[in-house]
Amino acid sequence: MGFFERYLSVWVGLCILTGMLLGNLLPELFQFIARLEVAHVNLPVAIFIWVMIFPMMVQVDFSAIKDIGKKPKGLALTLVINWLIKPFTMAALGWLFFRVLFVDWVDPETATEYIAGMILLGVAPCTAMVFVWSQLTKGDANYTLAQVSINDIIMIFAFAPIAAFLLGVSDVTVPWDTLLLSVVLYVLIPLIAGVLTRRALDRPDNHERLQSFLNTTKPISIAGLLATVILLFGFQAEVILQQPLAIVLIAIPLLIQTYGIFAIAFFGAKALKLPHNIAGPACLIGTSNFFELAVAVAISLFGLQSGAALATVVGVLVEVPVMLSLVAIINRSRHWFPA
Secondary structure, three states: OOHHHHOHHHHHHHHHHHHHHHHHHOHHHHHHHHOOEEOOEEHHHHHHHHHHHHHHHHOOOHHHHHHHHHOHHHHHHHHHHHHHHHHHHHHHHHHHHHHHHOOOOOOHHHHHHHHHHHHHHHHOEOOOOHHHHHHHOOOOHHHHHHHHHHHHHHHHHHHHHHHHHHHHHOOOOOOHHHHHHHHHHHHHHHHHHHHHHHHHHOEOOEOHHHHHHHHHHHHHHHHHHHHHHHHHHHHOHHHHHHOHHHHHHHHHHHHHHHHHHHHHHHHHHHHOOOOHHHHHHHHHHHHOEOHHHHHHHHHHHHOOOOHHHHHHHHHHHHHHHHHHHHHHHHHHOHHHOOO
16 A cells, blocks of 8 residues: 555544634635535535546446356345445434434434435445555455446446435435436546546556556545545534534444444355455445545535535544444454455
8 A cells, every 4th residue: 555545544634634724714715615616516626526536436447347247245245235225224323313312402404414414425335445445455356346336337327316215205305406417427427537548548468557547646536535625624614613512423323324334244244155355345345435425415415514514524534544443353353254
C-alpha cells in the first residue's frame, strides 16, 4: 500500500478538523460554494466526487465476470447482503432509533432527514474502497474485481427504485428526476468512462499503460476524497459544533448496522466454507458503503446543510476506522476458513 492509503484514517481525521475550522473561520466562502448549483447538483462537490470515483471505476474489469461462475458462493453472499438485507436493516434501524428511542431528542422533521441519509448509505454498496480492504486482507484481486463489477451493474438499475421505496416508506417525498440524475451522474457515467478508459489503455499482452495510469491517478483520487471531506465538514461545521449530540445519535445506529451486517456476512461466509481470500472481501463488500454516492445524492435531494447530508457525512466519519477494525478481525480469524 502507498503512504496515503496506509494512513488514510489519519488524513480523513485531519481533513475533518480542517473543514470544521475553515467552516467556522470562513463561513461566507462555504456559503458561496454552496450556491454553485445546477439542477440541484452542487458543482464543486460533483467535481471532487468525480475526481475521486473515476480512477476507481477504471479498476473495474468486466472481463473478470466470465470466471465468477466457477466460485459462485462468494458472489451470492455479497449480493444477498447488499441488496436483500442491508438496505432494509438500515431503514429499520433508522426508524427504530429516530422514531422510537431518540424521539425526545430530535424533532420529527430532522429525524426524517437523518433516516433518509442512513437509507442512502444502506442502499449504496461500496465500489471504491473495496479494493483497499481486499488488499489489506490479501483477498483474491480478480474475484474482488468481478464482485465489484456485478454490483455496479446492479446498482445502475436497483439503487433508485430501492432508495425511492425505502424513502417513501419513511414518509420522504422522493423527487424521481433528481434521484435518477444522481445515479446517472455518479454511477453510470463514471462507470462507462472507466470502462472506455480501461479498454483504451489495457492490452492482453501489456498492462503497463493501464498500471501506470492507475498509479498516477491514485493520489489524485485520494486527494478528491480528502477535498470532498473538507468541503462537507466545512458546510456542516456550525451544525456539528452547535449540535455535537446529533453526531453521536447518528453514529450509534450506523455502528450497530456496520458491525451487525459484518457479523451476518462473516458467519455466512464461514457456513458456506468460503476460502479466506474470497470470504474476506465478500464480508467487507457487503459491510462497507459507497459513501461518495450517498453523500452526493443526499446533497442533491435534500441540500448541503440538511440532516440527510449530515447523516451521510457521519457515515464518512465512521467508515474508515470501523472498516480497519473489521479488516483486523478478518486477518486474525484466517485459520477459521479454508486456505
